[in-house]
Amino acid sequence: xxxxxxxxRALERHWEIIEYLVALGREYVAFDRDELLALLAxxxxxxxxxxxxxxxxxxxxxxxxxxxxxxDNLQINEAVAxxxxxxxxxxxxxxxEILKARIGDIQNGLEQLQQSLAQRxxxxxxxxxxxxxxQLRQILQQLDQDSHAIQxxxxxxxxxxxxxxxxxxxxxxxxxxxxxxxxxxxxxxSGAGGSFYPLLERAEKVLESLAQTLxxxxxxxxxxxxxxxxxxxxxxxxxxxxxxxKNCTNTLMPLREExxxxxxLSTAIGKLLGQVRKKGLDxxxxxxxxxxxxxxxxxxxxxxxxxxxxxxQIRGYQAKSxxxxxxxxxxxxxxxxxxxxxAIRQHLYSSLPIADLMAWLxxxxxHYQDTTLLKLYHKLxxxxxxxxxxxxxxxxxxxxxxxxSLHSHVxxxx
Numbered sequence: 001x002x003x004x005x006x007x008x009r010a011l012e013r014h015w016e017i018i019e020y021l022v023a024l025g026r027e028y029v030a031f032d033r034d035e036l037l038a039l040l041a042x043x044x045x046x047x048x049x050x051x052x053x054x055x056x057x058x059x060x061x062x063x064x065x066x067x068x069x070x071x072d073n074l075q076i077n078e079a080v081a082x083x084x085x086x087x088x089x090x091x092x093x094x095x096x097e098i099l100k101a102r103i104g105d106i107q108n109g110l111e112q113l114q115q116s117l118a119q120r121x122x123x124x125x126x127x128x129x130x131x132x133x134x135q136l137r138q139i140l141q142q143l144d145q146d147s148h149a150i151q152x153x154x155x156x157x158x159x160x161x162x163x164x165x166x167x168x169x170x171x172x173x174x175x176x177x178x179x180x181x182x183x184x185x186x187x188x189x190s191g192a193g194g195s196f197y198p199l200l201e202r203a204e205k206v207l208e209s210l211a212q213t214l215x216x217x218x219x220x221x222x223x224x225x226x227x228x229x230x231x232x233x234x235x236x237x238x239x240x241x242x243x244x245x246k247n248c249t250n251t252l253m254p255l256r257e258e259x260x261x262x263x264x265l266s267t268a269i270g271k272l273l274g275q276v277r278k279k280g281l282d283x284x285x286x287x288x289x290x291x292x293x294x295x296x297x298x299x300x301x302x303x304x305x306x307x308x309x310x311x312x313q314i315r316g317y318q319a320k321s322x323x324x325x326x327x328x329x330x331x332x333x334x335x336x337x338x339x340x341x342x343a344i345r346q347h348l349y350s351s352l353p354i355a356d357l358m359a360w361l362x363x364x365x366x367h368y369q370d371t372t373l374l375k376l377y378h379k380l381x382x383x384x385x386x387x388x389x390x391x392x393x394x395x396x397x398x399x400x401x402x403x404x405s406l407h408s409h410v411x412x413x414x
Contacts, residue, residue, distance in 0.1 A: 006062065007062075007064075007080065007083075010058070010059075010062035010064055011064070011080075011084070014055065014058065014059055014062075016044070017039065017040060017043050017044070017055075017059070018064060018076065018080065018084055019084060020039065020043050021039070021076055022076070022081055022084045031073060031074050031075070032072070032073050032074075033056065033072070033074070036056055036065075036074060037049075037052055037056065040052040040055060040056060059074075060074065063080075064076065064077060064080050065077065102135045102138070102139055103187075103196055103199055105131070105135050106132055106135050106136075106199060106203060107199065109128050109129075109131045109132040109135070110128075110132070110202075110203055110206050112124060112127075112128035112131070113125060113128040113129060113132075113207075113210055113227075114206070114210070116128055117210055117213060117214065122220065122223060125223060126223060126226060129223075129226045129227055129230050130226075132203070132230055133229070133230045133233055136230070136233045136236075136237050137233070139237055139241075140236065140237060140240060143237075143240060143241060143244045144244075146180070146244065146248070147244050147247060147248065149176075150176060150180075150247075150248045150251050150252065151251065153173060153176050153252075154173065154251050154252065154255060156172065157169055157170050157172060157173050157255055158255075170255055170256070170258070170259050173255045173256060173259070174256060174259065176252060177252045177253075180248070181248055181249055181252060184245050185245065185249075188241055188242060188245050197238065197241070197242075200234050200237060200238045200241075201238075203234050204231055204235060204238075207227050207230055207231040207234065208231055210227055211224050211227040211228055211231070214227065337368060337369060337372045339368065339372065339376070344365070344376065344380075345380075345383070347364070348380055348383075348386075348411070352386070352411060352412060352413045353410070353411060353412045353413070354410065354411040355410055356391070356395065356408045356410070357377060357380060357381065357388075357408055357409045357410070357411055358377060358395070358397050358404075358406065358408040358409075359395075359397070359408065361373055361376060361377060361380075362397060362399070366399075369400070370399040370400055370401050370402050373399065374404075380411070381409050381411070385413070385414055386411050386412070386413065386414060387411070387412045387413070387414045388409045388410070388411050389409060389410050389412075390407035390408070390409050390410075391407050391408050391409070392407070393407070394406065394407055395407075395408050
């Protein structure tokens with residue numbers, strides 16, 4: 001198992017040679033060491049022979065190149081080849097011919113599954129299922145890659161210079177629609193004319209039938225599960241393939257129709273201009289059909305009754321005057337007094353029980369302001385360790401500036 005971080009670091013150091021081998025399409029071809037050294041000399045011409053030998057050994061040590069069994073030849077690691085190929089062709093549009101080639105491989109895999117089950121060869125059955133699953137996964141990857149490529153083509157067409165002719169701006173769009181979307185529609189056709197979509201339907205039925213047969217015959221659960229997983233993969237390819245084709249068509253179709261409408265309009269205009277040059281304007285267009293003049297239609301604008309009523313109200317509007325109070329220099333704010341809450345609380349505890357709290361406050365702390373005295377009253381009746389209950393009779397107390405009538409509280413220790 002290759003460590004992803006080690007793979008990335010190794011690819012950064014040896015990207016040129018791996019990219020070169022994948023670009024040649026020889027990622028699955030075995031090389032001898034002399035041939036690889038010749039390729040290394042071509043890719044890295046400034047390196048010495050000793051440096052090239054050292055690089056070749058690093059490629060082997062990092063598992064970018066693997067040694068084939070019973071041979072000294074080397075081959076690119078399959079996982080590395082797939083990863084590099086995906087990076088190189090991430091935004092390129094695949095051809096439907098690739099899908100056609102995979103159709104044949106899936107058909108051969110289905111035949112292999114049926115023969116393996118008939119011959120009770122479970123190893124061949126497992127290899128055939130893995131073979132089909134690999135093709136399906138690559139098809140899903142290709143469909144996702146193609147969807148991104150279609151989006152890129154549409155964006156480039158929309159953002160290109162508007163001064164260019166429309167056919168030149170949308171050249172990629174037309175080519176992608178003709179060489180990708182139309183062949184894909186034929187392949188994904190669910191009728192008799194299609195080849196890929198009906199194959200997926202048949203593959204789903206064959207895999208389901210094989211799984212049931214294997215279950216009846218008492219096959220291994222892992223083999224049954226493998227066939228079911230491949231069947232689920234077939235369903236995913238059917239659904240995602242139709243959806244990808246729909247998205248690609250919806251993306252390219254408006255642009256293609258715009259080009260076609262432009263072509264029809266250009267053709268019609270060119271034809272009329274040619275007739276004008278040959279016959280003249282009067283003979284090409286009859287006088288009564290000439291769009292040279294027109295009769296303007298008189299349009300009058302009238303003010304509605306609602307707007308007239310609103311204008312009348314505005315005309316007689318008079319602003320209302322508001323008299324603000326005169327500024328005064330009197331000190332309205334009362335200075336806050338500093339009191340010792342703890343001393344007053346201890347004095348209260350030592351005086352319990354108290355029959356009339358307001359009388360007790362005016363007796364001992366009547367020199368405070370009225371607001372301070374009232375605040376003390378409300379604080380003391382809320383002490384947690386004191387029981388406060390109001391008197392039944394109302395008393396009137398004259399303070400410095402105000403007089404209050406209240407049911408003064410009786411305080412007792414809890």
